[in-house]
Structures are given as structure tokens and as C-alpha cells.
Amino acid sequence: MRRVTITQRWLINNLGVILIVLAAVIITFSVFIKNYYYTGTRQYITNKMNTLSTLIQQYYSDNSISFSSQLHDMIQNWEDQDKLELMAINSDGQIEISSSGFELSSDIITDDYHDAIENGSSGYFAGKAPTGERIMALTVLTPDSSGQYSAIRLVTSLERTDDYILGYIVAISCICLAIVVLMFFSGMYFIKSIVIPVRQLGNTAKRYARGDFSVRITKKNDDELGELCDIINHMAEELAMSEAMKNDFISSVSHELRTPLTAIKGWSETIGSMPEDSDTVTKGMKVINAEAERLSQMVEELLDFSRMQNGKFTLNKAKMDILAELGDAVLIYTEKARKENIEIVYDEPDMLPFIIGDKNRMRQVFINIIDNAIKYSDKGGIVTIQAVQSDANHIEIAVSDTGCGISPQDLPKIKTKFFKANHTRRGSGIGLAVADEIITNHNGTLKIFSNLGEGTTVVITLPIPKEKDEKKN
């Protein structure tokens, strides 16, 4: 299908309608003005004729004077010569006498005379005379129907009137044309102010589609288009950021996978070369086992993340003891923390209310958070873990560290997938994204407070189920 541009649409829809309306205005005006002038002229002639008729009637009924000579005098002394021509017609249809004094042939007599004869009183005509001139004529029969002056006729030229009418029509047409021209240019200016930026937007979007996020659109006006520019620029920034994060992610994941693989490969070669050294074999097998465990954990994390992205992330919720899972996670990291010379301070409370949740996922969250706390702390750091019932309806778990902290600019993005504020430590950047998703799915919140260089606190709040919720599950 042929593409119709905004300009064409505007020309058809808007200017087209205006043209039709203006044409209708011109036509209506022309008809009106013509009627107005013709009616006025006809009225004028009719009034004159009425006066004449009364006079002629008087002449005819007055026996003391000669009807013919009175009429003859009347025509000869006709005063309105410049506007109207008065003539008398005999019973043969010949012009007997005319106020203009010229000899006139009967050819110039128009339908008004014939109509007057036909209906026995008067006849009117407006149009082109045989001479080619446009005229208006009114004929009235006199009482002397068989005499020399059987009818009198008033004729006026319509040329001047038509000139007036034409003048008005030309004037209104010029005004309409000026309106159209004005509308055309103002419309074109307006359309350009939309079409050109839209085209620019399109070109920029094409570059984004090709993966080039370096360009930004310059906003010209603070209107809807300006808003669109802002949105697209923002979108480009987000896309560029997610593109960069994706690349970071790939490189950090590859690195993550390579490190344990290198260890596994190295140790398996060592064991292979000295299978009789049982100390080396034991040590090597331990490392291989630990690294394989780390690999499978990472693959698990990636799979979780991919499920989360596909919306296939499921939870097996049941009544659970949050302290058991937190205790497990702490235990897993105690040894690691000791090795790195980091102290874990965990004053386990006696008991907390049960919650409804997926215990494996919960443990995964705690592992992620404690792992971060240790990973982003330096030797000699302290990781403090607390679990309390903060109010009647909530349990709060807080993990604080004395590590590197997070800058205020990075803090809002920290839960975003692939985002890593700190590239000096290993990690895929999806741990917190997964943890946040899990906690959200438990109707809880995961909040992070941090001061750069001082430390970070992650606070998880989970709802304590009401009795009716417990029954439901």
C-alpha cells in the first residue's frame, strides 16, 4: 500500500475541507449578492413604472387632452435618462419613440414585451438582449391597446450592476484565497515542526536498533515531542546501560566459570601425575570437590535467574522456621569467614514465629546476603547478623558488615540484574536480583543501607502469617 505522509493527510483532511467550505462561501455569497442587486434594480424599475402607469391612466381618462401627445411629451422629457430608458411601443410591436432619441429597430425588443401581450398586462425580462448587452426591461400595456402607444417599456443596462457584483465576487475570492494561502503556509510550518523532528527521531531509533547508542536527540520545544525526545533519550541510556551490564555479565560469568575450572584442571593433572601421594590426592580431591560445588552453585544461580526472567520461578511454600535456614547459612560461611579473618557475630534468638515460605529459597537468600557481606569486606571485618520480631506482624533479619560500602549513586541500581558496583570481587551481579525477587514473592521487603567505605546493612522484613493464612497453606 502506498504510504500517505502526514503532510498529505493534512492537505486532504484539513486544507481540503477548508477549500470546500470557502468555495461554498463564495458561491453562496455570489448568489446572494446577485439576487440583492437584481431585486433592488427590479424594485426600482417597478416603482418607476407604477408612477408612470398612474400618470398614463390619468392621461387616458382625461378627455380634454390628447393621450398620444401627452405620452410623446412625457417620453421626450424623461428625466432619468442616465439610468433608465423609456420607450413606447405601438400595436405592431415597433418602437415608436424612445427617450434616448435614437432610431431603434424592433429587434431589440425582448421577452418582456411578448409576455406583456400574452398575459395582457405586464412583462419582465433580465438577461442578454439581441444587441449583446445585458439588460433588465419591464413592459406595461397602456389602455390604448390598438393605438400608437399600446405599451410603454423601461429598460436599464445591467452592465454596471454586473460589474459591481463581479467586483464583490473578486474581492471575496481574494480574501478566501488569502485565507487559504495563510492557512497553507502556517499549516506547512506547523507540519514541518512535527514531521522533521519525527523523522529525526526515526533515524535515531534506527541507529539504536543497530546497536549504536552513542547519539542523543536534541530537544527543541518543551511539548509532547520534547517529552518523547526525553523518553527516547532515557530509553537509549537504559539500553546502553543494560548492554554494558550484559557485556560485563558475560565477562564476569566467564571469569567465574574459568576460575574453578582452572583449579579443577590443575589439581586433576597433579593427582594424575602423582597418584601414589595420598596427601596430595586428598588435598586435591577436596579442592576439586569444593570448586565443583561452587560451579554447580553458580549454574544453579544462573538457572534460577533465567527462570525468573521467563516467569517460571516457582516457590514451594510451607510453614517454616526461619531461624533454621538462617542458622544453616551462617554455618556454611563460618569456616570461610574464619579463613578470611572476618568475624561473624550472630546472637541466635531462642525462637521466632513460623512463617509461610520456601525454605530452600530462603536459605539461598541468606547465603547470597552473607556471601556479599563477607565478599565485600576486608580482613578483620565484622559481619553482624540479627533476627528479631520487629512488631506483631513482622520478622526482621539484618546483615551488617564493615566492608567497602556502596556509593549513593550505585545504591539504587544495586538490585538490578547484572549490576556490579564493585568489579574487584568475583560475582555475576545477579545474586541480589534473585534475592529481591524471592523476598518480594514472600510479600516481604529487602532494603539496603550503605555508606561508602563504612559498611552495608541489608534488612529483610517478612510478614508473620495470620492464623487464617496458616490454615490456607
Ligand SMILES: Nc1ncnc2c1ncn2[C@@H]1O[C@H](COP(=O)(O)OP(=O)(O)O)[C@@H](O)[C@H]1O
Ligand atoms: N555487602 C555489600 N557491600 C558492598 N557492596 C555490596 C554488598 N552487597 C552487594 N554489593 C554490591 O552490589 C552488587 C550486586 O550484588 P550481587 O547482585 O550479589 O552481585 P555479585 O555479588 O555477583 O557481585 C555487587 O557487585 C556489589 O557491588
Ligand SMILES: [Mg+2]
Ligand atoms: Mg552476590
